[in-house]
Amino acid sequence: EVQLVESGGGLVKPGSSLKLSCVASGFTFSSYGMHWIRQAPKKGLEWIALIYYDSSNKYYADSVKGRFTISRDNSKNTLYLEMNSLRSEDTAMYYCAKSLGARPDYWGQGVMVTVSS
């Protein structure tokens, strides 16, 4: 059974940094691309980043480009999202999702990030 478990969220002040993790199990993590997708409170879904299975390519939404970095450690079956210069508009539930041909396939349960002074 595919499982994706996010962690690392919390309440932080504007301008600060945070690093999210997503531990994967139930599939060969090193063979699949992975997404980060977020959802602001009471809002819709916003894709923010994609990383290829071998980290050879990374793509970002304009809203986070230059501030967020997606990475992975295939030896630890773990996906990361490093978030810098956080803004109030980054407040959201952050989901990691397994990618199948670029399609978000299985999603984690999400981790909440709140940016507030």
Add this chain to the structure above:
Amino acid sequence: DIMMTQSPLSVAVTPGESASISCRSSKSLLHSNGITYLSWYLQRPEKSPQLLIYQISNLASGVSGRFSGSGSGTDFTLKISRVETEDVGIYYCVQFLEVPLTFGSGTKLEIK
């Protein structure tokens, strides 16, 4: 960026009846490889989204046959037959032909 337009914003359905949700893209989602890069998801209350349908009409594993998808190019429809209370939630379409992936704004399904 490819814009995804969903309608209606919300729909209220009597159990046992059908519901249809429309999704339009600002660009054809048909790739030269013959695959259409469009999927549908359901986000039940307080849950993460789950894949319902991929490539227009293919049912994801474990998804009820009451769900069906149709369409082509830029116009797509999700139909839910014999609606049940467990179908309550927000339905999203998404294009993954190009980055950034873009989602429709969502359609909230409620039970009358």
